[in-house]
Amino acid sequence: MIIAIDGPAASGKGTLGKRLAAHYGLRHLDTGLLYRAVAKAMLDAGAPLADEAAAAAAARALDLSSLDEQTLKTETLGEAASIVSAYPAVRAALLDLQRKFAACPPGAVLDGRDIGTVICPDAEVKIFVTAAPEVRARRRLVELRARGEPADEASVLADIRRRDERDRTRAAAPLVPAADAHLLDTTHLDIDAVFRAAVAIVEAARGG
Ligand code: DC
Numbered sequence: 001m002i003i004a005i006d007g008p009a010a011s012g013k014g015t016l017g018k019r020l021a022a023h024y025g026l027r028h029l030d031t032g033l034l035y036r037a038v039a040k041a042m043l044d045a046g047a048p049l050a051d052e053a054a055a056a057a058a059a060r061a062l063d064l065s066s067l068d069e070q071t072l073k074t075e076t077l078g079e080a081a082s083i084v085s086a087y088p089a090v091r092a093a094l095l096d097l098q099r100k101f102a103a104c105p106p107g108a109v110l111d112g113r114d115i116g117t118v119i120c121p122d123a124e125v126k127i128f129v130t131a132a133p134e135v136r137a138r139r140r141l142v143e144l145r146a147r148g149e150p151a152d153e154a155s156v157l158a159d160i161r162r163r164d165e166r167d168r169t170r171a172a173a174p175l176v177p178a179a180d181a182h183l184l185d186t187t188h189l190d191i192d193a194v195f196r197a198a199v200a201i202v203e204a205a206r207g208g
Contacts, residue, residue, distance in 0.1 A: 001026065001107040002122075003202065004115035007129035008175060009078065009163045010136035010143075012186050012194055016129060017111035019195050020202070024109075029101050031112035031119070032081065034094050036072040037062055039080035049080055052087040059084075059093035064101070074149065075159060082163045085113075086170040095119065113167055116178035125205045127198055128177035131186045133160050 003020055007013045014030045021028035041058040042049055049055070084090050091114075098119045102108050110119060116126035131139075137157035144151040167175040177183060182201045186194045 001124050001206070002102050002120050003107075003109040004120045004123035004126045004178070004181075005109065005111035005129060006113055006115050006117070006126070006175065006177065006181065007111075008136070008167065009082075009160050010140040011129040011131050012136075012139065012191065013111040013129045015191055016127075016194055016198055017109045019191075020198055021109040023195075023199065024202070026106060027101070027104065027108040029098065029108060029110045030069070031094075031098055031110055031115065032078075033067045033069060033072050034059075034062060034064075034098070035081035035085040035090070036077045037067055038090060038094075039077050039084050040072060042084065043077075043080060049083045052089055055084040055087050056089035056093050059090045062094070062097070064097060070147075073143075073147075075144065075151065075156070079159060079163065082166050086166065086172060088172040091118075091172050113175040114173035116181050117176060118173045121178070125202050126178050126181040127184050127201055128181040129184050129186055129194075133157060133164065135187050136160055 001024065005013045005017050017028050017030060038055055038058045042055055047054040098110065102110055102120050116123060134157060137153060137160050140160065141151055141153055141156050184194065184197055189197065
């Protein structure tokens with residue numbers, strides 16, 4: 001079974017993806033980490049983020065086994081990832097790797113922006129997670145503070161809005177729900193309620 005989860009920044013799709021994967025015995029890939037790792041490689045090499053060819057080369061050189069969530073989940077890398085992920089050459093370089101990951105038995109949960117639309121258009125279950133930007137900003141703030149990153153609510157909210165806008169309006173694989181995705185608005189739900197709602201969606205899709 002392949003479960004595709006898409007949604008905007010800080011919508012809770014990563015946490016949901018992990019829990020669904022554990023529940024169904026599937027592998028999990030947070031595809032945002034791929035774009036964050038490309039951005040990190042660029043910044044580490046001192047390459048300008050505007051250099052699409054260098055970003056594509058970094059994407060081709062990416063090693064899935066070396067993704068370190070702790071190092072990659074910073075605000076700076078989120079913003080930089082949003083920039084490099086708009087390049088078609090970067091997306092093309094990461095396509096096969098994601099599809100191969102999804103196709104390996106017993107299946108997988110992938111979360112990102114274009115899983116249901118581009119990477120796994122035939123996924124058995126597609127969930128599009130949303131939440132009000134203010135709620136996402138507050139959740140992200142709690143995460144950042146727990147990791148000791150200095151952050152204030154207004155700048156986190158501004159960052160989320162800027163990233164939403166860029167991810168939704170880019171030409172290559174923009175953030176849009178697949179036509180057959182189930183919408184899950186988590187604005188008023190805690191993580192347990194989100195998980196239960198998602199399991200209900202998966203069970204209904206499997207039953208049907
Ligand atoms: O989910 P995240 O915040 O870790 O993603 C960081 C950026 O990477 C996001 O702003 C857009 C990009 N991204 C993408 O374009 N496609 C994906 N499947 C996942 C992330």
